[in-house]
Amino acid sequence: GKAPESTDFANYFCTYAYLYHQKDMLEDHKRTGAYYNAVLQNRRQFHGKVVLDVGTGSGILAIFAAKAGARKVYAVEATDMAKQARTLVEANKFSDVIEVIQGTIESIELPEKVDVIISEWMGYFLLRESMLDSVVLARDKFMAPGGAMYPSHARMFLAPIHTEAGARRNTDFQGSMEGWAEFIGEMSAYYQVDLSCLSEPFRREQRDYYLQTSQWCDVHPSQLLGPGTPFVSYDLGKVTVEELKAGIRENFEMAVVEAGPVNAFCGWFDVQFRGSDASPADSPVTLTTAPDPTGATHWGQQSFYCVPPIDCAAGATLKAAIKVDRRRDNHRLLAVELAVKVEGQSGGARELKWNIE
Amino acid sequence: GKAPESTDFANYFCTYAYLYHQKDMLEDHKRTGAYYNAVLQNRRQFHGKVVLDVGTGSGILAIFAAKAGARKVYAVEATDMAKQARTLVEANKFSDVIEVIQGTIESIELPEKVDVIISEWMGYFLLRESMLDSVVLARDKFMAPGGAMYPSHARMFLAPIHTEAGARRNTDFQGSMEGWAEFIGEMSAYYQVDLSCLSEPFRREQRDYYLQTSQWCDVHPSQLLGPGTPFVSYDLGKVTVEELKAGIRENFEMAVVEAGPVNAFCGWFDVQFRGSDASPADSPVTLTTAPDPTGATHWGQQSFYCVPPIDCAAGATLKAAIKVDRRRDNHRLLAVELAVKVEGQSGGARELKWNIE
Ligand SMILES: Nc1ncnc2c1ncn2[C@@H]1O[C@H](CSCC[C@H](N)C(=O)O)[C@@H](O)[C@H]1O
Ligand SMILES: Nc1ncnc2c1ncn2[C@@H]1O[C@H](CSCC[C@H](N)C(=O)O)[C@@H](O)[C@H]1O
Numbered sequence: 001g002k003a004p005e006s007t008d009f010a011n012y013f014c015t016y017a018y019l020y021h022q023k024d025m026l027e028d029h030k031r032t033g034a035y036y037n038a039v040l041q042n043r044r045q046f047h048g049k050v051v052l053d054v055g056t057g058s059g060i061l062a063i064f065a066a067k068a069g070a071r072k073v074y075a076v077e078a079t080d081m082a083k084q085a086r087t088l089v090e091a092n093k094f095s096d097v098i099e100v101i102q103g104t105i106e107s108i109e110l111p112e113k114v115d116v117i118i119s120e121w122m123g124y125f126l127l128r129e130s131m132l133d134s135v136v137l138a139r140d141k142f143m144a145p146g147g148a149m150y151p152s153h154a155r156m157f158l159a160p161i162h163t164e165a166g167a168r169r170n171t172d173f174q175g176s177m178e179g180w181a182e183f184i185g186e187m188s189a190y191y192q193v194d195l196s197c198l199s200e201p202f203r204r205e206q207r208d209y210y211l212q213t214s215q216w217c218d219v220h221p222s223q224l225l226g227p228g229t230p231f232v233s234y235d236l237g238k239v240t241v242e243e244l245k246a247g248i249r250e251n252f253e254m255a256v257v258e259a260g261p262v263n264a265f266c267g268w269f270d271v272q273f274r275g276s277d278a279s280p281a282d283s284p285v286t287l288t289t290a291p292d293p294t295g296a297t298h299w300g301q302q303s304f305y306c307v308p309p310i311d312c313a314a315g316a317t318l319k320a321a322i323k324v325d326r327r328r329d330n331h332r333l334l335a336v337e338l339a340v341k342v343e344g345q346s347g348g349a350r351e352l353k354w355n356i357e
Numbered sequence: 358g359k360a361p362e363s364t365d366f367a368n369y370f371c372t373y374a375y376l377y378h379q380k381d382m383l384e385d386h387k388r389t390g391a392y393y394n395a396v397l398q399n400r401r402q403f404h405g406k407v408v409l410d411v412g413t414g415s416g417i418l419a420i421f422a423a424k425a426g427a428r429k430v431y432a433v434e435a436t437d438m439a440k441q442a443r444t445l446v447e448a449n450k451f452s453d454v455i456e457v458i459q460g461t462i463e464s465i466e467l468p469e470k471v472d473v474i475i476s477e478w479m480g481y482f483l484l485r486e487s488m489l490d491s492v493v494l495a496r497d498k499f500m501a502p503g504g505a506m507y508p509s510h511a512r513m514f515l516a517p518i519h520t521e522a523g524a525r526r527n528t529d530f531q532g533s534m535e536g537w538a539e540f541i542g543e544m545s546a547y548y549q550v551d552l553s554c555l556s557e558p559f560r561r562e563q564r565d566y567y568l569q570t571s572q573w574c575d576v577h578p579s580q581l582l583g584p585g586t587p588f589v590s591y592d593l594g595k596v597t598v599e600e601l602k603a604g605i606r607e608n609f610e611m612a613v614v615e616a617g618p619v620n621a622f623c624g625w626f627d628v629q630f631r632g633s634d635a636s637p638a639d640s641p642v643t644l645t646t647a648p649d650p651t652g653a654t655h656w657g658q659q660s661f662y663c664v665p666p667i668d669c670a671a672g673a674t675l676k677a678a679i680k681v682d683r684r685r686d687n688h689r690l691l692a693v694e695l696a697v698k699v700e701g702q703s704g705g706a707r708e709l710k711w712n713i714e
Pocket of ligand 1: 058120
């Protein structure tokens with residue numbers, strides 16, 4: 001297969017070639033344990049089957065499938081991590097079952113159709129990294145009729161939260177503005193150059209960075225001002241790449257159970273392993289990245305700061321319209337827009353925007 | 358002109374489009390003040406001349422040249438920062454003199470030859486970012502005979518130092534190995550997968566990262582165990598791109614004034630503004646990034662850790678052979694090899710290698 005194109009390598013693939021990064025994912029035991037259960041508690045759905053692991057990384061999911069009795073596993077990995085996967089498969093005595101193929105899934109061929117596609121493709125806020133495109137392409141190219149996707153379903157959630165982090169970012173933003181004022185004073189005094197014409201561009205750039213860039217966070221459930229609302233739901237056996245490229249446009253409501261102010265929105269996802277209609281999982285498994293008192297998965301959640309905050313009373317309803325799109329400058333990154341309004345309050349909706357870096 | 362190619366944009370140019378990054382460089386007043394002096398103390402070498410600023414960024418050096426009475430300044434910038442430069446030039450009333458051109462210097466044309474090329478192209482350890490290639494190309498393409506390069510000369514230095522940082526990196530490396538041992542224990546216990554075959558690749562990857570990657574540092578002169586030895590010297594009016602691409606191969610000596618152990622080598626550079634033979638600077642200026650008790654420029658110095666350290670007595674001489682090359686995977690980054698031996702000691706040279714990230 002072909003190596004990744006060089007810009008995509010620089011922007012996305014490069015970190016996956018490091019064992020350190022694969023280890024970070026492997027030792028997220030909520031993640032790895034969920035996949036272990038999804039496969040080993042559903043051996044009947046793997047036994048004697050042909051399996052494709054899209055983005056095998058270290059080879060771990062391919063090994064789980066082999067342990068569940070798969071007849072053959074194709075483990076495809078775009079980066080040089082494929083070599084390590086081959087070593088791991090050999091050392092664990094699965095070379096007769098697992099064939100590691102180095103190359104992008106888009107560029108490789110397989111000698112047969114597969115019964116199961118397993119992949120761990122999820123990024124921050126589910127869709128960051130846009131790897132689902134590659135998994136869907138693999139499904140369309142390689143899956144036999146009635147085959148099962150592992151996971152089979154995915155949902156994205158948003159909830160109003162309380163956090164001090166937004167106020168800290170705002171303080172940092174103000175500090176950055178004060179630093180600029182000192183800086184242009186120096187530039188004028190030392191070099192007689194007037195940089196005040198760049199103050200507004202600098203302010204916009206810094207506001208973008210401090211307030212309009214979402215952040216990885218590990219939110220405690222006590223910060224939730226209301227439950228997470230699932231605003232989009234995917235059937236991974238049916239979703240198309242066109243639908244994914246078109247982005248998300250959804251209207252939904254968020255219940256506010258505790259009084260605000262709402263100074264951020266918290267986003268997360270879950271995936272479910274239910275098998276296919278033709279081959280349903282004996283033991284469905286859910287992997288969630290919702291706020292957890294014992295701590296987050298490596299995905300954390302995403303905090304979307306709302307400065308100034310939104311005041312609302314306990315029992316209020318927030319009416320929301322969300323847009324999630326890939327960014328034009330880098331399709332691996334996302335841009336989110338949220339129009340949100342307290343039901344029953346006069347005035348227009350708050351129009352909020354963030355980049356996911 | 359053309360925008361940068363997309364992989365080079367992802368690897369190199371992208372940060373320069375941010376005012377925050379331009380501000381970091383502008384407010385390094387040892388840097389900006391040296392260029393101010395180099396131009397404004399040498400007005401006669403700029404007055405009535407045609408000047409080219411390669412990589413104008415915010416436009417600052419072009420503005421200095423205009424203040425010194427240049428007849429015309431071409432200010433070339435590859436990124437969208439060119440738009441901010443145009444704003445700054447306009448606000449400071451130099452639009453009649455300074456023409457900002459957006460595009461890579463490699464892709465643009467000028468209507469005339471220039472008398473002076475000014476550029477701030479230096480990266481960590483002088484050559485990181487490999488921007489000097491672009492400045493030399495500009496000289497060959499656009500400079501009139503007898504024209505002057507600002508700066509005109511550059512040198513790279515290496516010195517033996519004492520630092521605790523290398524020992525800390527080594528401790529972190531050991532910690533990373535202990536973490537791996539725990540991790541493979543878990544993977545075996547939880548999932549019955551044996552990752553011990555990856556222990557050696559992981560150790561090499563981590564050793565590379567912790568011990569064989571040079572680090573930005575702000576070395577205090579009291580850490581120097583001997584003076585910096587200039588091991589390479591460039592005449593920027595004459596150096597060729599071929600010479601730059603061929604890399605550095607130099608033999609030199611470092612005097613050890615204070616007893617070791619030498620647990621790192623410290624690298625830095627200086628540049629000089631002497632004008633050209635045809636048009637020598639009235640007031641030569643040197644910008645050095647050597648260890649400074651009042652703190653480093655934004656370039657800092659580079660620490661190259663030596664684990665285990667080299668024992669040597671006060672008065673010893675270290676005989677060294679250095680190689681500096683661009684990295685094959687990314688020509689903007691460097692690889693350094695140093696063979697070093699205490700003069701008079703038996704045994705072979707220590708063969709040390711580092712990546713500059
Ligand atoms: N289009 C593509 N083709 C092949 N591999 C891909 C790919 N897109 C992403 N990948 C790989 O998919 C992996 C996703 S991370 C998951 C790794 C492993 N399956 C585990 O669960 O631990 C990365 O190693 C990445 O390099
Ligand atoms: N080949 C090339 N063509 C045009 N601009 C380039 C270039 N290589 C680097 N640059 C630009 O050169 C700048 C170097 S940083 C120096 C900025 C400014 N002259 C100052 O002294 O403050 C960056 O803005 C970078 O985008």
